[in-house]
Amino acid sequence: MTTYIYDLPEWPQFRWNQEALVQRLAAVRRKQDRLIGKMQALGFSLQKEAELRTLTLEVLKSNEIEGEILDKEQVRSSVARRLGVDVGALTPKDRKVEGVVEMVLDATRNYNTPLTRERLFGWYASLFPTGYSGMRRIKVGTWRDDVDGPMVVASGKQVGGYERVHFEAPPADRIEREMTAFLDWFNGDDGTDLLLRACIAHLWFVTIHPFEDGNGRIARAIADMTLARSEQSPQRFYSMSAQMRQERDAYYGGLEETQKGTLDITERLQWFLGCLDRSLDEAEKTLASVFRKARFWGSHVGASFNERQSLMLNRLLDGIEGKLTSSRWAKMAKCSQDTALRDIVDLVDRGILAKDPAGGRSTSYSLIQPE
Numbered sequence: 001m002t003t004y005i006y007d008l009p010e011w012p013q014f015r016w017n018q019e020a021l022v023q024r025l026a027a028v029r030r031k032q033d034r035l036i037g038k039m040q041a042l043g044f045s046l047q048k049e050a051e052l053r054t055l056t057l058e059v060l061k062s063n064e065i066e067g068e069i070l071d072k073e074q075v076r077s078s079v080a081r082r083l084g085v086d087v088g089a090l091t092p093k094d095r096k097v098e099g100v101v102e103m104v105l106d107a108t109r110n111y112n113t114p115l116t117r118e119r120l121f122g123w124y125a126s127l128f129p130t131g132y133s134g135m136r137r138i139k140v141g142t143w144r145d146d147v148d149g150p151m152v153v154a155s156g157k158q159v160g161g162y163e164r165v166h167f168e169a170p171p172a173d174r175i176e177r178e179m180t181a182f183l184d185w186f187n188g189d190d191g192t193d194l195l196l197r198a199c200i201a202h203l204w205f206v207t208i209h210p211f212e213d214g215n216g217r218i219a220r221a222i223a224d225m226t227l228a229r230s231e232q233s234p235q236r237f238y239s240m241s242a243q244m245r246q247e248r249d250a251y252y253g254g255l256e257e258t259q260k261g262t263l264d265i266t267e268r269l270q271w272f273l274g275c276l277d278r279s280l281d282e283a284e285k286t287l288a289s290v291f292r293k294a295r296f297w298g299s300h301v302g303a304s305f306n307e308r309q310s311l312m313l314n315r316l317l318d319g320i321e322g323k324l325t326s327s328r329w330a331k332m333a334k335c336s337q338d339t340a341l342r343d344i345v346d347l348v349d350r351g352i353l354a355k356d357p358a359g360g361r362s363t364s365y366s367l368i369q370p371e
Contacts, residue, residue: 002167002168002260003260004167004168004170004207004259004260005207005258005259005260005261005262005263006170006174006178006207006208008262008263010263011263012178012181012182012185012204012263013263014200014203014204014263014265015263015264015265016196016264016265016266016269017264017266020266020270021196021266021269021270021273024270024273024274024277025193025195025196025273027277028195028273028276028277028280029195031277031280031281032195032230032231032276032280035237035238035280035283035284036231036233036237038291039235039237039287041294042290042294043294043297046290046293046294047235048083048084048085049085049290049293050237050287050290051083051235051236051237052076052079052080052083052085052087053286053287053290054236054237054238054239054283054286054287055079055083055101055104055105055108055236056072056075056076056079057239057241057242057286058104058224058236058239058240058241058242059075059079059097059100059101059104060072060075060242061239061241061242061244061245062100062104062216062217062220062221062241062245063100063217064245065216065217065220065241065244065245065248065251066216066217070096070097070100071091071094071097073091074091074092074093074094074097075097075100075101076091077090077091077093078093078094078097078098078101079101079105082101082105095129095130096127096128096129096130098129099125099126099127099128099129100126100127100217102126103123103126103127103217103218103221104221104224106119106122106123107123107221107222107224107225107228108224108225108228108234108236109234110234111225111226111228111229111234112229114187115183115186115187115222115225116183117179117183120210120218121140121141121142123214123218123221124140124141124211124214124218125140125141127213127214127217127218128140128213128214133212133213133214136213138212138213139212143172143175143176143179143210143211144172144175144209144210144211144212145172146171146172150168150169150171151168151169151172151209151212152165152167152168152169153165153166153167153168153169153206153209153215153255154166155248155252164252166252166255166256166259167207167255167256167259167260169207169208169209170207170208170209175208175210178208178210179208179210182204182205182208185204186201186222193230194226194227194229194230195227195230195273195276196269197226198223198224198226198227198230198272198276199223199265199268199269199272199273200265200269201219201222201223201226202219202220202222202223202272203255203258203265203268205218205219205222206219206255207259220240220241220244223240224236224240224241227240227276237283237287238279238280238282238283238286239279239282239283239286240275240276240279242279242282242286243275243276243278243279243282244275246278247275247278250271251275254267254268254271255268289317289318289319292317292369293314293317295369295370296313296317296367296369296370298370299370300352300370303350306343308329308333308335308339308340308343309343309346309347311332311333312324312329312332312333312343313347313352313367315332316367317367323356323362323364324364324365324366325362325363325364325365326340326341326344326362326363327340327362329341329343329344344365347365348365351368352367352368353365353366353367353368354366354368
């Protein structure tokens with residue numbers, strides 16, 4: 001019979017080699033501070049746009065890790081409504097999407113609010129607003145009861161025609177005392193660096209696996225909540241779930257190794273810090289168009305643009321596909337082609353747009369980026 005870490009006599013007294021982590025911890029903290037500093041230097045509207053992109057990505061990728069694909073536009077619309085961001089026509093609400101977004105935003109917006117059973121039950125109910133997970137009826141407002149057998153944690157990866165089981169969670173009759181210990185620790189302060197606590201919180205919660213479903217998504221929300229505490233900010237500009245999705249095999253493989261090992265979690269902490277480091281790098285790419293907008297508008301402070309020009313310049317900065325012609329401008333800005341051409345010629349004369357080299361039947365234009 002396999003022995004898991006929760007069976008060990010010293011559970012849940014996690015330990016680690018601080019010296020093995022100190023350099024990476026400091027490097028990640030510097031990168032985290034640098035990104036936050038860059039974002040705080042942006043205007044309010046660009047910060048909101050960056051948040052919209054990040055939170056949309058977070059919700060989509062956290063669900064993808066569990067093999068569930070949500071509609072991107074529904075997620076984006078749901079996040080935009082809550083952030084007060086105008087994204088044009090909003091997609092009709094979907095109860096499941098609304099619930100997932102509600103949980104993620106509650107975790108990060110209210111990061112200093114204590115984590116309680118009632119709050120966790122609320123998140124659980126938000127994830128499953130119909131009371132069903134797929135075709136299976138689940139009980140909300142309570143911990144799992146294991147009436148259908150032990151809770152096994154699997155990633156959906158096929159091994160010999162079966163899902164690969166990574167570990168078996170503690171039996172249901174242990175959950176109440178396990179969650180009491182976890183919540184007491186989470187709401188306290190033992191002096192551990194909050195970046196490390198984010199990893200420990202995720203690992204500890206996912207080990208207990210207190211619900212019938214949704215444990216991974218809730219665990220990642222708890223980790224995000226702790227990262228928000230580390231920054232003392234409700235704004236999210238990078239997505240750990242997106243990076244975990246990219247490293248899904250390592251995410252589950254490392255989790256399995258940890259569950260079957262000792263309470264020395266140095267390797268898991270190293271992986272988590274590395275994943276966080278890479279998520280910060282990816283944020284620079286994800287938010288590239290936001291930074292382009294900041295540079296562009298910063299170099300044109302005081303310049304006057306009409307509403308159509310402002311709209312189209314932002315579209316160009318977002319990186320529209322294909323060539324920009326006067327007819328395309330007219331269609332996107334909802335104006336006549338003559339008006340579109342006047343708008344474009346004005347921007348060409350001001351050195352903001354440039355004619356592309358001749359080619360094809362229609363003249364096209366490109367944005368001149370400031371140095």
